[in-house]
Amino acid sequence: MKLYYSSSACSLAPHIVLRELGFAFELIKVDLDQHLTQFNEDFYQFNQKGQVPLLQLDDGSLLTEGAVISQFLVDQSLRKDLLAEINTAGRYEVLSWMNFIASEIHKAYSPFFNESYSEKSKNIYSRTLNKHYAWVDQQLNGQNYLTGTNFTIADIYLFVVTRWADFIGLDLAHFSHLASFMNRISERQTVQDAIAAEAA
Ligand SMILES: N[C@@H](CCC(=O)N[C@@H](CS)C(=O)NCC(=O)O)C(=O)O
Structure with a gap:
């Protein structure tokens, strides 16, 4: 997984969740003013909203909205303390x-x-x-x-x-x-x- 982030922005929340879960992930820094990733790619090609956080899964699919990314990540794990199971x-x-x-x-x-x-x-x-x-x-x-x-x-x-x-x-x-x-x-x-x- 890759997490597109900007330092101390709201992307820090799913970043912490990734560490809590012990998942392997790569951090990709985004310059939000220039709309460029650390590899000088146009960030809009990944997220037309131009916002972090953006999660890219290993199959290439993309997920935006930090609150949803955090839910998604916990649901991929066995940890139920960070977010309880559905219908509870x-x-x-x-x-x-x-x-x-x-x-x-x-x-x-x-x-x-x-x-x-x-x-x-x-x-x-x-x-x-x-x-x-x-x-x-x-x-x-x-x-x-x-x-x-x-x-x-x-x-x-x-x-x-x-x-x-x-x-x-x-x-x-x-x-x-x-x-x-x-x-x-x-x-x-x-x-x-x-x-x-x-x-x-
Ligand atoms: N609704 C989005 C908002 C994300 C958001 O506000 N990201 C800010 C950083 S904290 C951002 O990327 N700002 C740059 C912009 O809006 O162009 C979410 O909750 O993930």
């Missing part, structure tokens, strides 16, 4: 989080990485993020992970997008349960290995 309540609880993170949190960061947004617009998105994180912080009160005691792909995705708060100067320190969660996830070896590999 636990699975849909995790998927509900995945959808919330993708649609409400992940995309609320996008304006901060786009120069065409005004400061006024960014302030609106800051307030939106604060509102969502206040709710997330409450959910993490008294539990280590989003769904309770079990580490799942939703925790990985939340960790990856919440790292961006530092990059954009969004202060989340007052959300103490969230801060503990971020420390907890950052201590995992797979997370440290993925971040180091992307920084190399």
Whole structure:
């Protein structure tokens, strides 16, 4: 398998999932501004959306959308702790989080990485993020992970997008349960290995 990624982008989530599962994979770096892979290939020829993550399977087929790639990867494995089996309540609880993170949190960061947004617009998105994180912080009160005691792909995705708060100067320190969660996830070896590999 090949994972097309950009350093510290949302592609870090399926990257961590690949390491958690112990799958063999190749990382292909993409320059999102130039739309070029590390081999100087036009990235649009692989993904017309021009976005990472993109997963290429050994048979050449392609899969986009990070939240779905993470689900797909776990479903190829025997690990049921990262995402419970189909038709179990636990699975849909995790998927509900995945959808919330993708649609409400992940995309609320996008304006901060786009120069065409005004400061006024960014302030609106800051307030939106604060509102969502206040709710997330409450959910993490008294539990280590989003769904309770079990580490799942939703925790990985939340960790990856919440790292961006530092990059954009969004202060989340007052959300103490969230801060503990971020420390907890950052201590995992797979997370440290993925971040180091992307920084190399
Ligand atoms: N809906 C996509 C969004 C992916 C996305 O936003 N990727 C960003 C990096 S975090 C990207 O490739 N941005 C470049 C672009 O949109 O041109 C997903 O969840 O996988």
